[in-house]
Amino acid sequence: MEKSNRNIQVVNDYFTAFQNGNTNQVLDSFHEDCLIVSVKEQQRPKEQLHGIYKTKKEAEQFIANILALFNTKSFEVERIVAQDNVVFANGSFSHELKATGKMFVSDWVQLSIIEDNKIKEYRFYEDSAAFVEASKV
Template identity: 80%
Template structure:
C-alpha cells in the first residue's frame, strides 16, 4: 500500500505543478522514456494536441500544446486511486480555447503508469467532440 501512496503522490505533484504554472516541474514529472496518449493513440502534427507523444522531449511539446491552446478557467481533480504502479484520476475542467474564445467543458479521466518515481505512461481522455465544437470558428 505504501508504494501505491507514493505513486498517487507523483500524480498529485504533477497536477499541483500544472495548476501553479510550474512548467519545469510538470515536465520533470515525466520519465525520460515516457509515452503520452492524448485522447487517441495515433501520430499527430506537432501542434495538434490529440495523439501520441513519445519521450520526454515530446512531453515538452504536449505541455506546450496545452498552454498554447487553452486558458484554463477551472480544473478539478475529483479522485486519485492507485493499485501498485497504476494510478487513475478523474475530474472536470473548463478551458477557454484561445483561438475562438469559446469554452471547452469536459469531464476527464487519466491513467498513469509510474516507474522510477516518474510518469512512464500517461493516457488522458476528455470529451473530444466538445473540444472540436469549442475550436470551431
C-alpha cells in the same frame, strides 16, 4: 499500500505543478522514456494536442500545446486512486480556447503508470467532441 501512496503522490504533484504554472516541474514529472496518449492513440502534427507523444522531449511539446491552446478557467481533480504502479485520476475542467474564445467543458479521466517515481505512461481522455465544437469559428 506504501508504494501505491507514493505513486498517487507523483500524480498529485504533477497536477499541483500544472495548477501552479510550474512547467519545469510538470516536465520533470515525466520519465525520460515516457509515452503520452492524449485522447487518441495515433500520430499527430507537432502543434496538434491529441495523439501520441514519445519521450520526455515530446512531453515538452505536449505541455507547450496545452498552454498554446487554452486559458484554463477551472481544473478539478475529484479523485486519485492507485493499485501498485497504476494510478487512475478523474475530474472536470473548463478551458477557454484561445483561438475561438469559446468554452471547452469536459469531464476527464487519466491513467498513469509510474516507474522510478516518474510518469512512464500517461493516457488522458476527455470529451473530444466538445473540443471540436469549441474549436469551430
